Amino acid sequence: MQRRILAWFQAHRRALPFRDDPDPWRVWVAEVMLQQTRVEAMLPRYREFVARFPDPATLAAAEEEAVLAMWSGLGYYARARALHRAARRLARGGGEIPRAAAALKELPGVGEYTAAAVASIAFGEAVAVVDGNVRRVLARLFAVPGAPGRAAFERRIRELADELMRAGGAADPGAWNQALMELGALVCLPKRPRCGECPAAGACRARAAGREADFPERAPRPAATVVSTTRGVVRDAEEGLLLVRRRESPLRGLLDFPGGPCRAGESPRRALAREASRRYRLELVPGRALPPFPHQIMHRKITVFAFEATFAGASPDRLPEGARWVRPDHPPGIAAGAIFRKVLRLLPAP
Numbered sequence: 001m002q003r004r005i006l007a008w009f010q011a012h013r014r015a016l017p018f019r020d021d022p023d024p025w026r027v028w029v030a031e032v033m034l035q036q037t038r039v040e041a042m043l044p045r046y047r048e049f050v051a052r053f054p055d056p057a058t059l060a061a062a063e064e065e066a067v068l069a070m071w072s073g074l075g076y077y078a079r080a081r082a083l084h085r086a087a088r089r090l091a092r093g094g095g096e097i098p099r100a101a102a103a104l105k106e107l108p109g110v111g112e113y114t115a116a117a118v119a120s121i122a123f124g125e126a127v128a129v130v131d132g133n134v135r136r137v138l139a140r141l142f143a144v145p146g147a148p149g150r151a152a153f154e155r156r157i158r159e160l161a162d163e164l165m166r167a168g169g170a171a172d173p174g175a176w177n178q179a180l181m182e183l184g185a186l187v188c189l190p191k192r193p194r195c196g197e198c199p200a201a202g203a204c205r206a207r208a209a210g211r212e213a214d215f216p217e218r219a220p221r222p223a224a225t226v227v228s229t230t231r232g233v234v235r236d237a238e239e240g241l242l243l244v245r246r247r248e249s250p251l252r253g254l255l256d257f258p259g260g261p262c263r264a265g266e267s268p269r270r271a272l273a274r275e276a277s278r279r280y281r282l283e284l285v286p287g288r289a290l291p292p293f294p295h296q297i298m299h300r301k302i303t304v305f306a307f308e309a310t311f312a313g314a315s316p317d318r319l320p321e322g323a324r325w326v327r328p329d330h331p332p333g334i335a336a337g338a339i340f341r342k343v344l345r346l347l348p349a350p
């Protein structure tokens, strides 16, 4: 079965830039970007990122704002901040990327998955990668009961992944790990697995039982939290748009329109004025409402209420710390979150 999966991988694998050149830094960046982002969406940003930061030393020397700007559009900025911290730690210690998964895991933001991916693909260490695709493939191949996240399920998947690595994967650990992940990404799909094209179909217990869709079981989703937030759009004919630098997670470090969450029972207009004053010492008066829109971050369902807004008094000569004017044509290089870009799209052209 393992030989068939490897042969299938050699014939069908996607030509991805970090595969042709398994440089440890490139593999690391790619694996971090791929954790919450589809390959098609991440590829253009990946190419720009490694062109601008071709090694940990160049990333370490960059300002956080430049790093976040290069991450713009990928979301989950905590990944970029952790990569930046890891690069700085490496730079302080001489700049060498550790070769072993155990040492890689000591770096900020590098978990079990990333460490195993980098160590196996770039350095050939025989350590098994377990990601969502691998979990699904192994759960079906071996009819593993239980749901991802549950201790017994995770333990069994880890045992199987380690056994397969020892059995047939160790000759080329990077290829074996990528083959399993690729099988999950292209053939053993979550909803409609293409068993007719699968190199492992003859050995698959879920397929033999006609129960492909039953593995892995689905963990009950946590109930979504429903919240509202606000943004205020202050324009100046000469200066552009008033933006602030967010200080709170998960948007910390990103430029955004001023505003923040509504309290229970609070009107969005009142919330905007209160949040702009409390967080950024900006005294704003909300004016015309823009159409509210939904936004989702993980299990948080957010309704965004944006308003055109003006200063409560005269336009201040000096903006408070963290606030700045930005031209509305949104020059490349600005690190901004998804809500900012959605509000920007609601504005009439300048």
Ligand code: SF4
Pocket (backbone or CB within 6 Å): 137, 140, 141, 187, 188, 189, 193, 194, 195, 198, 199, 200, 201, 202, 204, 205, 206, 207, 212
């Ligand atoms: S036979 Fe079907 S269910 Fe089994 S591993 Fe292949 S694609 Fe997945």
